[in-house]
Amino acid sequence: MTTVFILAALFSLLLxxxxxxxxxxxxGLAMLILGGFSPLMAPQAILSTLDGFILLxxxxxxxxxxxxxxxxxxxxxxAAVHAWVGHWPGGLAVATILSCAIFAAISGSSVATAxxxxxxxxxEMIQRGYERKFVYGLLAAGGTxxxxxxxxxxxxxxxxxxxxSVIALFLAGVGPGLLLVVFFIVFSMVYxxxxxxxxxxxxxxxxxxxxxxVRAFPSILLALVVIGAIYSGAATPTEAAAIGxxxxxxxxxxxxxxxTWQGLKEAAFDAMVTTxxxxxxxxxxxxxxxxxxxxxxxxxxxxxxxxxxxxxxxxIIVVSIxxxxxxxxxxxxxxxxxxxxxxxxxxxxLGFDPIWFGVYMVVMVECALITPPVGLNLYVxxxxxxxxxxxxxxxxxxxxxxxxxxxAILYVWTDLALYLPFKF
Numbered sequence: 001m002t003t004v005f006i007l008a009a010l011f012s013l014l015l016x017x018x019x020x021x022x023x024x025x026x027x028g029l030a031m032l033i034l035g036g037f038s039p040l041m042a043p044q045a046i047l048s049t050l051d052g053f054i055l056l057x058x059x060x061x062x063x064x065x066x067x068x069x070x071x072x073x074x075x076x077x078x079a080a081v082h083a084w085v086g087h088w089p090g091g092l093a094v095a096t097i098l099s100c101a102i103f104a105a106i107s108g109s110s111v112a113t114a115x116x117x118x119x120x121x122x123x124e125m126i127q128r129g130y131e132r133k134f135v136y137g138l139l140a141a142g143g144t145x146x147x148x149x150x151x152x153x154x155x156x157x158x159x160x161x162x163x164x165s166v167i168a169l170f171l172a173g174v175g176p177g178l179l180l181v182v183f184f185i186v187f188s189m190v191y192x193x194x195x196x197x198x199x200x201x202x203x204x205x206x207x208x209x210x211x212x213x214v215r216a217f218p219s220i221l222l223a224l225v226v227i228g229a230i231y232s233g234a235a236t237p238t239e240a241a242a243i244g245x246x247x248x249x250x251x252x253x254x255x256x257x258x259x260t261w262q263g264l265k266e267a268a269f270d271a272m273v274t275t276x277x278x279x280x281x282x283x284x285x286x287x288x289x290x291x292x293x294x295x296x297x298x299x300x301x302x303x304x305x306x307x308x309x310x311x312x313x314x315x316i317i318v319v320s321i322x323x324x325x326x327x328x329x330x331x332x333x334x335x336x337x338x339x340x341x342x343x344x345x346x347x348x349x350l351g352f353d354p355i356w357f358g359v360y361m362v363v364m365v366e367c368a369l370i371t372p373p374v375g376l377n378l379y380v381x382x383x384x385x386x387x388x389x390x391x392x393x394x395x396x397x398x399x400x401x402x403x404x405x406x407x408a409i410l411y412v413w414t415d416l417a418l419y420l421p422f423k424f
Contacts, residue, residue, distance in 0.1 A: 003297045006031065010288075010338075020334045021277075025284030031291035045286040050279065053238060054160050058153055058278055060241035062271040064248045065107030065116075070263035071252025073219045074116035077102060078124075080209075080216035087203035090192025092128055093138055096121040097184045100142035101149055101177070105223040106244070108151040110332070110369055114143025114377045118384040129198045134191060136385060137370075137395025140377040141184065141403070144366035147332070149177035151226060151237060154336050154365055157282065158358045161289075161340055165355075166237050167230060171420040172359045176410055183402045191398075218251040278333060285337035292341065305346040312350045316411055319343060320364060320404075327368030332376065335365055359417040360410060367403050370396040 006027070013023040029042045068074070081102070082095040099117045107113055118139040125135045147154045150170030159166035192198055204212075226244040229235035235243060252259035259267075309315045326335055340361065347357045369377045372393040382389050410416055 002295065003300050006292070006295070006297065019280075021280035021284035023284070024281070024288040024338070028284070028287035028289075028291040031295060032287075035291070035295060037291075037294055041290055042287045045290045046283045048286065050283070054156060054166060054236075055279070055282070057151075057156050057166075057238040057241040059271055059275040060238065060245050061108040061151060061153060061156075062112075062274050063267065064241065064245045065109045065112035066267035066271045067245070067248045067252055067259060067264065068103075068107060068219070068222075069112055069116045070267045071248075071256065071259040073252065073256075073258075074099070074103060075120050076212075076216040076256075077219050078117060078120045080212040080220075082124075083204040083209040083212040086201045088189065089200075090188045090198065091201055092121070092125050092130065092198070093134075093188035093192060094185050096125070096138055097142050097145075097181060097188060100139075100145050101181045102220065102223060104146040104149040104177075105151075105227060106219065107146055108153050108156075110143050110146035110366075110377060111380055113146035114139055114380045115384060117142065118381055122381075122385050125198075128201075130192075131195070132385075132387065133391050133395035135395070136381050136387060136392040137397070137399055138184070138188065139384075140370050140375070140381045140392060140396045141399030143377045143380065144369050144403075145177060145180065147369075148173050148180065148359075148362055148366060150174065151230065151241070152362065153278075154333060154362050155358065156237060157278075157333060158336055158340060158361060160282075161285070161337065162344060162354055162358065164358060165421075168355050168421040169358050170230060170237070172355050172417040173362065174420055175416040176359055176363060176406060179409065179416065180403065180406055183406060184399065187398065187402060218255055222247050222251060281333060281337060285341075288338075289341045297342070299345065301342055301346055305350075309350075312352065313411070315347065315350055316360075316407075319347075320407065323361075323364040324367060324371065327364075327371040327375070332365040332368050335368055336361060353414070353418060355421055356410075356414055356417050360407065363403060363407055363410065367400060370400060 010023060010027055013027065014020065029039060032041055033039050078095060078099045081098045082092065085091050085094045085098065088094050096117060099121070100113050103113050103116055122135055122139060126132060150173050152170065152173060155169040155173060156166055159169050222244060225247055226240050229240040229243055230237055305315065309318060323335065323339065344354060344357060348354060369375050372378060372389070378389060378392045378396070381392050
């Protein structure tokens with residue numbers, strides 16, 4: 001009964017628009033006081049959060065992605081990919097997905113991926129005759145690759161909260177991320193083939209491809225540097241983020257000369273605002289997590305699930321439904337921080353690997369990013385395209401179905417996520 005009351009109190013606070021960080025932290029502090037525990041546990045929990053070295057990767061990756069955004073790197077990247085695949089059926093759509101995937105491997109941010117590639121691709125695709133709803137849905141869904149293809153900020157946060165290896169989580173995200181890229185590309189080509197509405201393009205000459213690739217090479221090199229440093233063991237994710245930030249400054253400054261002083265200030269300010277919001281939410285979630293642990297809520301939920309749900313498949317179905325419903329009103333990071341401490345003990349009791357469960361959570365969070373009314377990517381694309389939110393929402397529905405199919409495949413084929421972490 002206590003568990004139901006606490007969860008009802010949390011959802012009530014969130015529904016009346018109390019900021020997530022203060023709802024979590026305030027309720028956690030109240031639980032500590034009412035439960036007879038020392039309120040000093042709250043600042044201790046917050047201090048342990050702010051003292052986490054791995055969290056330094058978050059502002060550094062955000063700085064890197066915002067600098068690339070302000071430096072217009074997305075234009076060169078999109079032009080290079082388009083030069084190679086633009087003549088395929090639905091070539092612009094394919095180029096958009098591939099550009100999102102490559103930029104995701106640089107930035108680790110869904111919002112930055114959607115905004116960067118969307119700014120370039122949306123006018124191009126609409127000018128070529130693609131249906132607007134399809135274009136908006138493609139960009140909103142393509143942007144979600146930013147939190148699945150490593151490096152990924154939600155994976156960093158999940159690893160911090162659960163004390164799992166961030167590098168293992170990054171490796172586990174490669175397979176599902178590439179699967180989604182393939183699914184999005186196939187759907188785009190089939191859609192273009194059967195529904196048409198676009199203007200086919202001739203193949204670019206080899207000279208055009210070479211010039212476009214050379215222009216985009218620094219961006220591709222940045223992705224290779226960041227990912228290579230992490231996977232080779234030469235650098236931790238935090239150190240790789242710092243290297244990526246420095247290289248991004250070098251690329252957009254002396255090399256391409258596309259980053260202005262004003263753009264740098266705006267990138268730093270935007271990264272600061274996002275970082276503060278993330279850290280506040282993590283701190284509040286840490287206090288709440290401490291409180292629910294002392295109240296034995298995760299253990300009670302695990303026992304309840306064990307008594308009522310006796311198969312892993314039923315557990316995944318129920319949890320997926322719950323996360324989809326939560327995605328209607330919660331933003332992505334809040335879902336990870338609220339639900340992970342509650343669900344992970346029950347998942348592990350049913351035999352799920354914590355690394356696999358982390359990838360599953362991130363895929364479901366991707367779905368939350370494009371579910372109305374608060375799917376963050378919907379608002380990003382609406383802002384970039386200056387369109388109606390309803391058009392963007394309708395456009396993402398086929399891609400949402402594709403994501404849920406990928407979850408089913410991930411459940412049946414666990415090695416899709418676990419092969420690389422255990423292999424390396």
